[in-house]
Amino acid sequence: MGGRAAARQEQDVIRACHRGRDVEGVQREVLAALRRVTTVDAAFFATADPETLLFTGGRSEDPLASAQRWFMDNEFGGADVNTFAGLVTTPGHVATLDQATRRERAASPRYREIMAPLGLGDELRAALVVDDRCWGYLCLHREDGARGFAAADTALLARVGPHIAEALRRAALVHGATFAAADAGPGVVLLDEHLERIAVTGRAEELMDRIADTNPGTLRVPAAVHTAAAALLALERGRSTMPPRARARARGGGWLHVHAARLRIDHADVGPGGHPGGPIAVVIEHADAQTTTPLLLAAHGLTPRETEVARLVLRGVPTAAIVGELHISRHTVQDHLTAVFDKVGVRSRRELMGRLLGAASPS
The missing domain is CATH 3.30.450.40 (GAF domain)
Known part of the structure; x- marks a missing residue:
């Protein structure tokens, strides 16, 4: 060529x-x-x-x-x-x-x-x-x-x-914060040591159907669920330090939070991974604003310092307090905030909070 x-x-x-x-x-x-x-x-x-x-x-x-x-x-x-x-x-x-x-x-x-x-x-x-x-x-x-x-x-x-x-x-x-009705709560999937599904709540079935997984292939659960559990196993076995959690896109917009944890069974023998031999529980729930805000700020391309300023603003911290916490001038705070507004496409603190602090997904 x-x-x-x-x-x-x-x-x-x-x-x-x-x-x-x-x-x-x-x-x-x-x-x-x-x-x-x-x-x-x-x-x-x-x-x-x-x-x-x-x-x-x-x-x-x-x-x-x-x-x-x-x-x-x-x-x-x-x-x-x-x-x-x-x-x-x-x-x-x-x-x-x-x-x-x-x-x-x-x-x-x-x-x-x-x-x-x-x-x-x-x-x-x-x-x-x-x-x-x-x-x-x-x-x-x-x-x-x-x-x-x-x-x-x-x-x-x-x-x-x-x-x-x-x-x-x-x-x-495209999957940014969307306003939602009341949440019906989390769902739970139980997996064994081979990451085979052994039990699931009805709510988990509903939420897994909403995960926007392009092609799950032969997996019996969405990729986000499987890899959260796999990351937990790797963490237990000292093969990885990746936290066993992820934010997955939901069909129709918004995000779901998926996180895995080991269930501990009283009086159970300790397994080869050094844990009481209980199943892995993967919890799936609507991602709240605290969970999705860092993701959305990153998606808008904010620099690390712009992200710090934006997160303080979203917590309701006034300019004078931001100056003290970050040890920068008031003028610098305003410069960063102007850049944040431009990247997010808003014109005020109120609009920034409205854009980023909506509920994460429809129930």
């Missing part, structure tokens, strides 16, 4: 990121544009909670969908290369399996146990990061064979990755 043609096709990928689509639209159009630039035989494209880095939903193409739970369990196993969470802190945020294994793919449990049986070879993974926050993950696969992804493919994804992350960040604003 000529240099001019390649540059035009790369610009097509970038344009696909800036059309103001929802998450599903971003996933569909970005993958279509990438396939015009390089060979992609299967893809996984997930959203993530920028605070906890857990999956909140995923689009898996065949043959990946049939093995989605095994890929997710591998992510938290602590013994493989190129984990998505690891790529968040890697320069460029992009890597191939062939690079990580020096073309000895069988050194990767993910390749040996999942990809090779599916007929897949090299993979190109990216953490989608913009302004130091991760909004999702992308994994491109090729059929098994000697030909893997080239350095040019890695460089391309590193260049367009921030644009894809920006598209996901903007899509998150």
Whole structure:
């Protein structure tokens, strides 16, 4: 492919990121544009909670969908290369399996146990990061064979990755705070050590149906529920420090808060993970303003200092007190607040509070 043609096709990928689509639209159009630039035989494209880095939903193409739970369990196993969470802190945020294994793919449990049986070879993974926050993950696969992804493919994804992350960040604003009627309360799902569902409340069934998961594949619960539980297991086993919670998009707007905890059974024997052998409880509930506000501030692209000012304003703290708490001048506070208003699209403190402190989802 000529240099001019390649540059035009790369610009097509970038344009696909800036059309103001929802998450599903971003996933569909970005993958279509990438396939015009390089060979992609299967893809996984997930959203993530920028605070906890857990999956909140995923689009898996065949043959990946049939093995989605095994890929997710591998992510938290602590013994493989190129984990998505690891790529968040890697320069460029992009890597191939062939690079990580020096073309000895069988050194990767993910390749040996999942990809090779599916007929897949090299993979190109990216953490989608913009302004130091991760909004999702992308994994491109090729059929098994000697030909893997080239350095040019890695460089391309590193260049367009921030644009894809920006598209996901903007899509998150579509699911901003919405005013709601009275909440009917949380739901609870119980999972065993293999993350198989063993019990569920009726309310949890209702709330799981509202999680906007593009393609749950073979998972018996949405990706956000499964990965919260997987993160808890990894935390108990010392393989990860990722908190077992995430904010997941709700169908129709708003957010749901998903968090996992171990149930303790009195007089139970201590299991191999060092915990009394009870099931894992995953609680699903409407995300309140305290839970969603940091997410929405990040989605609007606020700097760390702008975020500090905005959070104090949302707590009702007056300018003089903000000056004292942050040790900055009144003029600087006003400059930051003006930037916050511009980015959020409001003109006053009252409008800012109205925009960001609404109830998180309809009941």
